Amino acid sequence: MTLAARFTRPARAQGNRPPARPASARSSDVIIVGGGLQGLSSAVHLARRGVSVRLLEAEYCGRHSSGVNAGGVRTLGRHVAEIPLSLAARDRIWHHMEEFAGHDGGFVPSGQLQVCETDADVAAAKARIAELEALGYTHETWADQATVRELVPSMSHHVLGGIWVKDDGYAYPYHVVTAFRASAERAGAEILEQQRVTRLWHEAGVWHVQTQRGTYEAPIVINTAGAWAGELAEQVGDPVPLLADGLMLMVTQRVAPFVEPVLGAMGRPLSFKQYANGTVVIGGSLRCEADPVGRHAIVDMATMRNSAITVTDLFPHLRNMQVVRAWAGVEGFLPDQIPVIGPSVASPGVFHAFGFSAHGFELSPIIGEIMADLVEHGESRLPIHPFRVNRFTQQENT
Incomplete structure (x- = not known):
């Protein structure tokens, strides 16, 4: 084909399609x-x-x-209304991106994992999975503590489990x-x-x-x-x-490979991945001040620090890793x-x-x-x- x-x-049938117009x-x-x-x-x-x-x-x-964004190809954690659209995008196009666009866009089907750090996180995760199963969706599954360790051996031992979606991944925006x-x-x-x-x-x-x-x-x-x-x-x-608001992410120095899936956290904002070149991209709805008239946003280092703390809590060996650049852009948000x-x-x-x-x-x-x-x-x-x-x-x- x-x-x-x-x-x-x-x-x-033609329906709402516009009539042919002479080229000009x-x-x-x-x-x-x-x-x-x-x-x-x-x-x-x-x-x-x-x-x-x-x-x-x-x-x-x-x-x-x-x-310039975190590049997540994510059906995990979607609003229920978005799930049919996100599954269609992932299964029909993202996994066939080279055929669709002539280039794979750097798509990597790494899977995505949303980790649970507390008993409350575990309860919320299992309730989420049950809710989706009642609606007929089975793409989000429970990963216990041992499975999380298999998926990400370098993960901190305090993590209790997580929601796993094996066919998700990431690409290069x-x-x-x-x-x-x-x-x-x-x-x-x-x-x-x-x-x-x-x-x-x-x-x-x-x-x-x-x-x-x-x-x-x-x-x-x-x-x-x-x-x-x-x-x-x-x-x-x-x-x-x-609302036109600012959105940020940061990129670290290159480090030895330690994680394959894209990671999120159940109880706090996080979007985290390591690219093949060793750099780590850290985001997760990091908001900042934006100037829509001037068409730019302003990096807020204090907010980024909070996200960095989340990362080092999950991966203590990264405490001395350096952030080499940060980015802020303007995004549109609805209530x-x-x-x-x-x-x-x-x-x-x-x-x-x-x-x-x-x-x-x-x-x-x-x-x-x-x-x-x-x-x-x-x-x-x-x-x-x-x-x-x-x-x-x-x-x-x-």
Whole structure:
């Protein structure tokens, strides 16, 4: 089976698919706003279906949280609403990434382990596994203390067990960004950088999208503008309480191999992995101050210190390991910590995918498929009702 056949959904009735438009310098079938992974994935899926796509990126593709993040390919610990999407992304695309994108993105199926350090952690972990099993999900399993020691022999002896997901792993974010971009362009998508969108409006059946370099037109707009997507959503009549906040991670010196799975902790924030070159990447929703207008965030060393303490509690032999660099970027967070995915409720022809709240990396390959399905057919094969854009205003009105 060819790549196009494997990863392109067969055409059905035209549904919501935009009519063919004559090619011009300013006109396309679809405009995607935002060149992070969600936007690039949408461009890949749509262009492979023969839709003319123009993607507008304010800076350069992958500039913020898409290009530099912890790289976790994680179904472990997901909000229940995200589980069908995360399993589809992992099993249908991440484990076939080279076939999908022409590059494996550095994907390593290392497994992921969320460790329990207290009796309360153990009780919470076992309750979580039981909850998922009652819903028909079996990807999260209990690992007792002996199993944890088998998986990670260097782990501190105080760890009592953990939740194990064997098919999860990690990848290299900027490799994935680059692969998605190249795939989109090979399929015919046009990607324009340094094109910050300042305004959009609907006139004569067409959306007009204004940037500092000109105005573009399309009947369909996809809003994947990350931490800045709330501004566009408000312009089209879909206000959301999106917070642009900072997110950090740190990278250590190279050390001898001591851990293969990606690690998290049940009772405190942690995302921890060792790459093949020996460096260790430490994250775990490390928040910091952000300046969305200036489009940057500020590293908070005190917060990073707390995460480093967690690491050395789990691996005492790392106490003298040096941090060689740190990174802070701007991410979009929503109050319930799950994204907006789906059509606008106020403006026909607009679709949203934003607010991934520091865990959108793993979902990105399937988000593009969902956006393409919505554009072409007006519906998604995957359940996206929990992610509707008006869920916050609905709560306020009830």
